[in-house]
Amino acid sequence: MELAEVLRARGLRLTAQRQLVLRAVHELGHATPEQVHTAVREVAAGVNITTIYRTLELLERLGLVTHTHLSHGSPTYHAAGADQHVHLVCRDCGAVDEIDPELLRPLADRLAAERGFQVDIGHVALFGVCGKCERCGDQT
Known part of the structure:
Protein backbone atom coordinates (compact mmCIF):
# COMPACT_ATOMS: atom_id res chain seq x y z
CA MET A 1 0.00 0.00 0.00
CA GLU A 2 1.31 3.47 -0.82
CA LEU A 3 1.82 6.29 1.66
CA ALA A 4 -1.22 8.25 0.47
CA GLU A 5 -3.51 5.23 0.90
CA VAL A 6 -2.14 4.41 4.37
CA LEU A 7 -2.57 8.00 5.53
CA ARG A 8 -6.09 8.34 4.10
CA ALA A 9 -7.12 5.07 5.79
CA ARG A 10 -6.11 6.65 9.11
CA GLY A 11 -7.70 10.02 8.36
CA LEU A 12 -4.32 11.73 7.98
CA ARG A 13 -3.11 14.14 5.32
CA LEU A 14 -0.42 13.45 2.77
CA THR A 15 2.18 16.18 3.18
CA ALA A 16 5.33 16.95 1.24
CA GLN A 17 7.41 16.44 4.40
CA ARG A 18 5.99 12.96 4.96
CA GLN A 19 6.71 12.03 1.35
CA LEU A 20 10.25 13.41 1.53
CA VAL A 21 11.06 11.58 4.77
CA LEU A 22 9.78 8.25 3.47
CA ARG A 23 11.66 8.71 0.19
CA ALA A 24 14.88 9.54 2.08
CA VAL A 25 14.57 6.39 4.22
CA HIS A 26 14.10 4.27 1.09
CA GLU A 27 17.00 5.91 -0.73
CA LEU A 28 19.44 5.84 2.21
CA GLY A 29 18.74 2.23 3.21
CA HIS A 30 19.77 2.60 6.85
CA ALA A 31 19.70 6.12 8.21
CA THR A 32 19.60 8.02 11.47
CA PRO A 33 17.11 10.87 11.84
CA GLU A 34 20.01 13.27 11.35
CA GLN A 35 20.94 11.62 8.04
CA VAL A 36 17.30 11.73 6.92
CA HIS A 37 17.20 15.40 7.90
CA THR A 38 20.27 16.14 5.78
CA ALA A 39 18.75 14.38 2.77
CA VAL A 40 15.37 16.10 3.15
CA ARG A 41 16.96 19.54 3.56
CA GLU A 42 18.61 19.15 0.15
CA VAL A 43 15.10 19.34 -1.32
CA ALA A 44 13.21 21.34 1.34
CA ALA A 45 15.53 23.56 3.36
CA GLY A 46 12.84 24.63 5.81
CA VAL A 47 12.17 21.20 7.32
CA ASN A 48 13.48 21.01 10.89
CA ILE A 49 14.78 18.01 12.83
CA THR A 50 11.69 17.90 15.06
CA THR A 51 9.53 17.33 11.98
CA ILE A 52 11.85 14.51 10.92
CA TYR A 53 11.58 12.76 14.31
CA ARG A 54 7.79 13.14 14.44
CA THR A 55 7.40 11.93 10.86
CA LEU A 56 9.64 8.90 11.45
CA GLU A 57 7.58 8.00 14.54
CA LEU A 58 4.36 8.32 12.54
CA LEU A 59 5.72 6.26 9.64
CA GLU A 60 6.77 3.56 12.09
CA ARG A 61 3.31 3.50 13.72
CA LEU A 62 1.87 3.13 10.21
CA GLY A 63 4.16 0.15 9.54
CA LEU A 64 6.08 1.84 6.71
CA VAL A 65 9.47 2.08 8.42
CA THR A 66 11.12 0.34 11.32
CA HIS A 67 14.11 1.13 13.47
CA THR A 68 16.94 -0.62 15.19
CA HIS A 69 19.79 0.55 17.39
CA LEU A 70 23.10 0.11 15.61
CA SER A 71 25.11 2.20 18.05
CA HIS A 72 24.76 4.12 21.29
CA GLY A 73 23.38 7.11 19.37
CA SER A 74 20.20 7.67 17.45
CA PRO A 75 18.15 4.76 16.15
CA THR A 76 18.62 3.77 12.53
CA TYR A 77 15.53 3.62 10.33
CA HIS A 78 14.92 1.53 7.26
CA ALA A 79 11.93 0.66 5.13
CA ALA A 80 9.59 -1.93 6.59
CA GLY A 81 8.61 -4.90 4.53
CA ALA A 82 9.17 -8.53 3.81
CA ASP A 83 12.95 -8.08 3.73
CA GLN A 84 13.57 -8.40 7.46
CA HIS A 85 17.23 -8.78 8.23
CA VAL A 86 19.76 -9.00 11.01
CA HIS A 87 22.30 -6.21 11.16
CA ASP A 100 19.23 -13.46 6.43
CA PRO A 101 17.24 -13.69 9.67
CA GLU A 102 16.84 -17.43 9.13
CA LEU A 103 20.39 -17.81 10.42
CA LEU A 104 19.01 -16.88 13.85
CA ARG A 105 15.87 -19.02 13.53
CA PRO A 106 17.28 -21.93 15.61
CA LEU A 107 18.11 -19.52 18.45
CA ALA A 108 14.72 -17.77 18.18
CA ASP A 109 12.91 -21.13 18.21
CA ARG A 110 14.88 -22.29 21.24
CA LEU A 111 14.15 -19.09 23.15
CA ALA A 112 10.45 -19.45 22.32
CA ALA A 113 10.37 -23.10 23.44
CA GLU A 114 12.46 -22.74 26.60
CA ARG A 115 11.54 -19.24 27.76
CA GLY A 116 8.36 -18.30 25.91
CA PHE A 117 10.30 -15.36 24.47
CA GLN A 118 9.50 -14.17 20.94
CA VAL A 119 12.52 -12.59 19.25
CA ASP A 120 11.86 -9.57 17.04
CA ILE A 121 14.51 -10.48 14.48
CA GLY A 122 14.01 -7.23 12.58
CA HIS A 123 15.47 -5.35 15.54
CA VAL A 124 18.51 -7.58 16.07
CA ALA A 125 21.96 -6.07 15.67
CA LEU A 126 25.12 -8.10 16.23
CA PHE A 127 28.29 -6.17 17.01
CA GLY A 128 31.81 -7.31 16.22
CA VAL A 129 34.65 -6.69 13.80
CA CYS A 130 34.16 -6.98 10.04
CA GLY A 131 36.48 -9.06 7.88
CA LYS A 132 38.14 -5.99 6.37
CA CYS A 133 39.10 -4.54 9.78
CA GLU A 134 40.17 -7.95 11.05
CA ARG A 135 42.48 -8.44 8.04
CA CYS A 136 43.94 -4.94 8.51
CA GLY A 137 44.58 -5.59 12.19
CA ASP A 138 42.59 -2.49 13.15
CA GLN A 139 40.90 -4.22 16.08
CA THR A 140 40.87 -2.42 19.40
Missing part, protein backbone atom coordinates in the same frame (compact mmCIF):
# COMPACT_ATOMS: atom_id res chain seq x y z
CA LEU A 88 26.03 -6.85 11.51
CA VAL A 89 27.76 -3.74 12.86
CA CYS A 90 31.54 -3.33 12.84
CA ARG A 91 32.74 -1.67 16.03
CA ASP A 92 35.90 -0.45 14.28
CA CYS A 93 34.80 1.11 10.99
CA GLY A 94 31.05 1.37 11.61
CA ALA A 95 30.11 -0.64 8.51
CA VAL A 96 26.63 -2.17 8.58
CA ASP A 97 25.95 -5.40 6.74
CA GLU A 98 22.83 -7.55 6.61
CA ILE A 99 22.26 -11.27 6.92
Whole structure:
Protein backbone atom coordinates (compact mmCIF):
# COMPACT_ATOMS: atom_id res chain seq x y z
CA MET A 1 0.00 0.00 0.00
CA GLU A 2 1.31 3.47 -0.82
CA LEU A 3 1.82 6.29 1.66
CA ALA A 4 -1.22 8.25 0.47
CA GLU A 5 -3.51 5.23 0.90
CA VAL A 6 -2.14 4.41 4.37
CA LEU A 7 -2.57 8.00 5.53
CA ARG A 8 -6.09 8.34 4.10
CA ALA A 9 -7.12 5.07 5.79
CA ARG A 10 -6.11 6.65 9.11
CA GLY A 11 -7.70 10.02 8.36
CA LEU A 12 -4.32 11.73 7.98
CA ARG A 13 -3.11 14.14 5.32
CA LEU A 14 -0.42 13.45 2.77
CA THR A 15 2.18 16.18 3.18
CA ALA A 16 5.33 16.95 1.24
CA GLN A 17 7.41 16.44 4.40
CA ARG A 18 5.99 12.96 4.96
CA GLN A 19 6.71 12.03 1.35
CA LEU A 20 10.25 13.41 1.53
CA VAL A 21 11.06 11.58 4.77
CA LEU A 22 9.78 8.25 3.47
CA ARG A 23 11.66 8.71 0.19
CA ALA A 24 14.88 9.54 2.08
CA VAL A 25 14.57 6.39 4.22
CA HIS A 26 14.10 4.27 1.09
CA GLU A 27 17.00 5.91 -0.73
CA LEU A 28 19.44 5.84 2.21
CA GLY A 29 18.74 2.23 3.21
CA HIS A 30 19.77 2.60 6.85
CA ALA A 31 19.70 6.12 8.21
CA THR A 32 19.60 8.02 11.47
CA PRO A 33 17.11 10.87 11.84
CA GLU A 34 20.01 13.27 11.35
CA GLN A 35 20.94 11.62 8.04
CA VAL A 36 17.30 11.73 6.92
CA HIS A 37 17.20 15.40 7.90
CA THR A 38 20.27 16.14 5.78
CA ALA A 39 18.75 14.38 2.77
CA VAL A 40 15.37 16.10 3.15
CA ARG A 41 16.96 19.54 3.56
CA GLU A 42 18.61 19.15 0.15
CA VAL A 43 15.10 19.34 -1.32
CA ALA A 44 13.21 21.34 1.34
CA ALA A 45 15.53 23.56 3.36
CA GLY A 46 12.84 24.63 5.81
CA VAL A 47 12.17 21.20 7.32
CA ASN A 48 13.48 21.01 10.89
CA ILE A 49 14.78 18.01 12.83
CA THR A 50 11.69 17.90 15.06
CA THR A 51 9.53 17.33 11.98
CA ILE A 52 11.85 14.51 10.92
CA TYR A 53 11.58 12.76 14.31
CA ARG A 54 7.79 13.14 14.44
CA THR A 55 7.40 11.93 10.86
CA LEU A 56 9.64 8.90 11.45
CA GLU A 57 7.58 8.00 14.54
CA LEU A 58 4.36 8.32 12.54
CA LEU A 59 5.72 6.26 9.64
CA GLU A 60 6.77 3.56 12.09
CA ARG A 61 3.31 3.50 13.72
CA LEU A 62 1.87 3.13 10.21
CA GLY A 63 4.16 0.15 9.54
CA LEU A 64 6.08 1.84 6.71
CA VAL A 65 9.47 2.08 8.42
CA THR A 66 11.12 0.34 11.32
CA HIS A 67 14.11 1.13 13.47
CA THR A 68 16.94 -0.62 15.19
CA HIS A 69 19.79 0.55 17.39
CA LEU A 70 23.10 0.11 15.61
CA SER A 71 25.11 2.20 18.05
CA HIS A 72 24.76 4.12 21.29
CA GLY A 73 23.38 7.11 19.37
CA SER A 74 20.20 7.67 17.45
CA PRO A 75 18.15 4.76 16.15
CA THR A 76 18.62 3.77 12.53
CA TYR A 77 15.53 3.62 10.33
CA HIS A 78 14.92 1.53 7.26
CA ALA A 79 11.93 0.66 5.13
CA ALA A 80 9.59 -1.93 6.59
CA GLY A 81 8.61 -4.90 4.53
CA ALA A 82 9.17 -8.53 3.81
CA ASP A 83 12.95 -8.08 3.73
CA GLN A 84 13.57 -8.40 7.46
CA HIS A 85 17.23 -8.78 8.23
CA VAL A 86 19.76 -9.00 11.01
CA HIS A 87 22.30 -6.21 11.16
CA LEU A 88 26.03 -6.85 11.51
CA VAL A 89 27.76 -3.74 12.86
CA CYS A 90 31.54 -3.33 12.84
CA ARG A 91 32.74 -1.67 16.03
CA ASP A 92 35.90 -0.45 14.28
CA CYS A 93 34.80 1.11 10.99
CA GLY A 94 31.05 1.37 11.61
CA ALA A 95 30.11 -0.64 8.51
CA VAL A 96 26.63 -2.17 8.58
CA ASP A 97 25.95 -5.40 6.74
CA GLU A 98 22.83 -7.55 6.61
CA ILE A 99 22.26 -11.27 6.92
CA ASP A 100 19.23 -13.46 6.43
CA PRO A 101 17.24 -13.69 9.67
CA GLU A 102 16.84 -17.43 9.13
CA LEU A 103 20.39 -17.81 10.42
CA LEU A 104 19.01 -16.88 13.85
CA ARG A 105 15.87 -19.02 13.53
CA PRO A 106 17.28 -21.93 15.61
CA LEU A 107 18.11 -19.52 18.45
CA ALA A 108 14.72 -17.77 18.18
CA ASP A 109 12.91 -21.13 18.21
CA ARG A 110 14.88 -22.29 21.24
CA LEU A 111 14.15 -19.09 23.15
CA ALA A 112 10.45 -19.45 22.32
CA ALA A 113 10.37 -23.10 23.44
CA GLU A 114 12.46 -22.74 26.60
CA ARG A 115 11.54 -19.24 27.76
CA GLY A 116 8.36 -18.30 25.91
CA PHE A 117 10.30 -15.36 24.47
CA GLN A 118 9.50 -14.17 20.94
CA VAL A 119 12.52 -12.59 19.25
CA ASP A 120 11.86 -9.57 17.04
CA ILE A 121 14.51 -10.48 14.48
CA GLY A 122 14.01 -7.23 12.58
CA HIS A 123 15.47 -5.35 15.54
CA VAL A 124 18.51 -7.58 16.07
CA ALA A 125 21.96 -6.07 15.67
CA LEU A 126 25.12 -8.10 16.23
CA PHE A 127 28.29 -6.17 17.01
CA GLY A 128 31.81 -7.31 16.22
CA VAL A 129 34.65 -6.69 13.80
CA CYS A 130 34.16 -6.98 10.04
CA GLY A 131 36.48 -9.06 7.88
CA LYS A 132 38.14 -5.99 6.37
CA CYS A 133 39.10 -4.54 9.78
CA GLU A 134 40.17 -7.95 11.05
CA ARG A 135 42.48 -8.44 8.04
CA CYS A 136 43.94 -4.94 8.51
CA GLY A 137 44.58 -5.59 12.19
CA ASP A 138 42.59 -2.49 13.15
CA GLN A 139 40.90 -4.22 16.08
CA THR A 140 40.87 -2.42 19.40
